[in-house]
Amino acid sequence: MLFAFFSPISVAGANVSLVLALIFFLCAMAYTRRFEFAKNNANVPVLAFLAITGLSVLTSSDFARSLEGYSSMWVVLTYFLCVNNMSTVPQLKRTLNVLILSTTIAGAYGIFEHFTRINFFGSSVFNHDIWLKENPARCSGFFIHPLTFGEYLAMIIPLIFALLLHNLKNKKLMLVYGVSLFITLTALLFTYGIGPWLGLASGIILLLFLLVKRKAFMAGAGLIVAGSLLVLLLFPSSSPARKIRNITSPFNVSSAERFRVWDRSLRMIGNKPVFGVGWEAFDTAQRQYDPLKRRASCHTHNNFLNIGVETGLIGLGVFLWVVVVIFAQGIITLRNTRDIYLKTLNCGIMASLAAFLVSGMTDYSLGYSVIATLFYFLTGLLFAIPNLENSDRRESRATRICQKIEGKGVE
DSSP states (O other): OHHHHHTTTOHHHHHHHHHHHHHHHHHHHHHHTOOOOOOOTTHHHHHHHHHHHHHHHHTOSSHHHHHHHHGGGGGGHHHHHHHHHOOOHHHHHHHHHHHHHHHHHHHHHHHHHHHHOOOSSSOSGGGSHHHHHHSTTOOOTTSSSHHHHHHHHHHHHHHHHHHHHHTTTOHHHHHHHHHHHHHHHHHHHTTTOHHHHHHHHHHHHHHHHHHHHHHHHHHHHHHHHHHHHHHHHHOTTSHHHHHHHHHTOTTSHHHHHHHHHHHHHHHHHHHSTTTOSOTTOHHHHGGGGOTTOOOOOSSOSOHHHHHHHHHHHHHHHHHHHHHHHHHHHHHHHHHHOOOHHHHHHHHHHHHHHHHHHHHTTSSOGGGSHHHHHHHHHHHHHHHHGGGTTTGGGSOOHHHHHHHHHTTOOOO
16 A cells, blocks of 8 residues: 555655565564465566576676666565455555555646646756757656656556546546546656657557457547647647657657667677676676767667567566466456456556556666566556455455454464
8 A cells, every 4th residue: 555655756665665565474474374375377487587687697797787786676576465465355446546646646746847847856857958949848757757757657547547437437436537537648748758658559549459349449549540640730849749750750869869779789689699798787788889989878778678688588588478478367367357347457457567568669667666666566466356356255364463463363
């Protein structure tokens, strides 16, 4: 619950809440003498990815840098905490509502930042004159980078939209989720991030396809295309219009830089295809591949390429294994779950993770701890859903502890 509140507002607060949750989880297992873990198809690939990144540290071309970067991989534990402790549907609903509320607050602050050009918590680095000429007042919310904020919003908005569709017959909840959707969408627009925009569009189309099949899928895709064309025709000189044109233009500065980095990354993978250059060592290793000493990027601007460069084809293969298992589980859950809320939420999470993957085609979103943590958190929720349909018949770990304290005992 604390993580859900702090996640879009404070990285430090979210990390502290996760550490506290981990300590409680370990203490709870020791107190109840039940050292059990939820078994599912993602445990092995997630642990394998954690292991292969650790192995890449040992073979790194910059051991000190890789070891320092590997320390952030503890956020993978978010997946295990979530899948092992999300025990009831009411608990799930409370957690998601808190997450949506705090994200809406962050979105409202981002809108305020856009119009006032005041940022009390983030960084002013991306609001200086050079950036303002092309993208006036890109909002970053409580984060440092506008793209980080955009990618976070792109992962939460499909959840809000899914819950809005689920509550169409409840006017109060529909109004609440509708207002939240409007605020977060507006904030996402003002981040002026092509990757997050494309990610959200992909996620929404997938959500409509999963929930209401062909007609809504075609309608959603049509609305997104029509909306983009409308912006181009009515506001050709606006920042959103320029960003939309940049999607298909390889000649702008941002795209040209990405193409250079991607070409460099492919050459690096070709030279070290097995274990890569080392986790978080791209920035150091790339320098020998750029003889002209142009402005270097600290990552590849692509999740898959970055993992391939730093952990080799083995690490990339394991990450793809994780992705395949996630969506396979989503499809299985969709077919087997009867509870409408859980079924809708399952589709929303799949859409959120699809938004993450598409957005990560133009940015190394796994390099931002807040995005990586949200990825593992949503993955944990996805794999917890199958165990929640009959959750009223099972006792949560917290309930067993309370019973033991009260003298009722749990064997």
